[in-house]
Amino acid sequence: FFDIRQPVTGPEELEASVRYIEDGLMLMSGGHIVWLGEWREGEARLAGASKTAGLEIDDYRDKLIVPGFVDTHIHYPQTEMIGAYGEQLLEWLTRYTFPTEQQYHCADYAKRMSKFFISQLLLNGTTTALVFGTVHPQSVDALFKEASDINMRLVAGKVMMDKNAPDALLETPEQSEADTRALIARWHNRQRLSYALTPRFAPTSSPELLQKVRLLKQEFPDVYMHTHLSENVAELSWVKEMHPEHQHYLDVYHQHGLTGERCVFAHCLHLDDSEWDCLSETDSTIAFCPTSNLFLGSGLFNLQKTWQKKIRVGMGTDVGAGTTFNMLQTLLEAYKVGQLQRYRLSAFEAFYHATLGGARALHLDDKIGNFDAGKEADFVVLEPGVSALQKLRATNSKTLAEKLFVLMTLGDDRNVYCTYIDGELAYARDELSGESCA
Ligand code: GUN
């Protein structure tokens, strides 16, 4: 077992917070972690307990069990367009994204893609995600339904947008509010599901629409707000032109009351000092999406600054601008983004952002993110050496930090042996087709 015991305020604190149990035992009951410790100690406990007979034991020796990965920014209706060639953000939206998202007016299509999407999360070891739907309420109904079937912890919302997109994807602020309200009533706080108000970004939002978002946020304070911020320089100029009255991009959201706890901003690549300060002062969250930022040529995220400014940050794959569902691959790209700015992202820091840090970014660290007793039993069983190259490299790595770093350098979905959601096996790699979900 490997996890980080508690949230930290800087990467230098991580080493002391690492929990590593080479030969351990985890006891679970009713979807929650009851106990984690050394196998010897656990075995002695079990022997003493009369209820041992009813216990089911799964043996994962030689594997590495880590908390389920948390993806803090992903678009489920862009799964089918990963690898859309040749454009940067604004053209990419027009040429690929908007046509793709139009297909989600069909509830059957949304259902099929929801199943596929959730199975991709599980086979990559992601157990919680903050997800964009499309403008169509049926897209989010389909996704929540699939997540509820396995009692997954998921946060999602329908896109709200009323300008600068094809007519088929536009709505009025009134319709947007009514549809959003109905979805909140249907899904928010049902099982482990939460709702996120999801205005796409400033350029597709009128002031009237943002006003509706503000009112909903006031009415439902524990609902999330999830949007994009400062991703691409052409986007930045566009926002400046559109909103000369605002001090900067973030101010468009801030003046509409859309900063603060549970407000999650994807990207944040080109912020000025006052924007960093505003995110910090309002305790807003950033989703760092390295594969997307590199794929769309958007820019390099300044992770170091989030420590300096004490800003909550999680990892996002941002599929379909992001190029993988896999968190290990995402962490490697985060490391490279660091290298280009002379920032050294350690394996401990990388895994922290992907687990407990991500949970904290979503204000869920009291429920998920590590193996503390009482937390929800969402975790991944990783198999560190599946390829000849991984095996070779593993024999040459000594410390835990080195082993984890090699795993994020060479790893991918093949290393996910199985995934548990709510204490139940939800995916096993070697079952039947190899991509099956229980
Ligand atoms: N900005 C507005 N919409 C999107 C989107 O769908 N993907 C990304 N990466 N950025 C956006």
Ligand code: FE
């Ligand atoms: Fe995105």
